[in-house]
Amino acid sequence: MSKFDEVMAQVNALEADFKKFYDQGNKAAGTRVRNGMNNLKKMAQDIRNEVTEIKNSKK
Known part of the structure; x- marks a missing residue:
């Protein structure tokens, strides 16, 4: 669940800047928000790749 915690921490860190x-x-x-959202995008893609890898390895 640490990946989820990392995402939530990033979202919470952006709240004041929003x-x-x-x-x-x-x-x-606004610049900080854009940078933070880009980091969230990268984190989301990493999680998607990890989930796909785990899912496919269990076949």
């Missing part, structure tokens, strides 16, 4: 960007219009926070 608020700063959307509520206060802070452009630097």
Whole structure:
């Protein structure tokens, strides 16, 4: 379950920057949000690959 915890930690870390960007219009926070979302995308792809590998190895 550590992969899930890593994803949740990343999402929680972005919460303040989301608020700063959307509520206060802070452009630097928007850059941090974009970078964080890119990291989430990479994490999601790694998890997808791992799940597929585990699923296929059990056949």
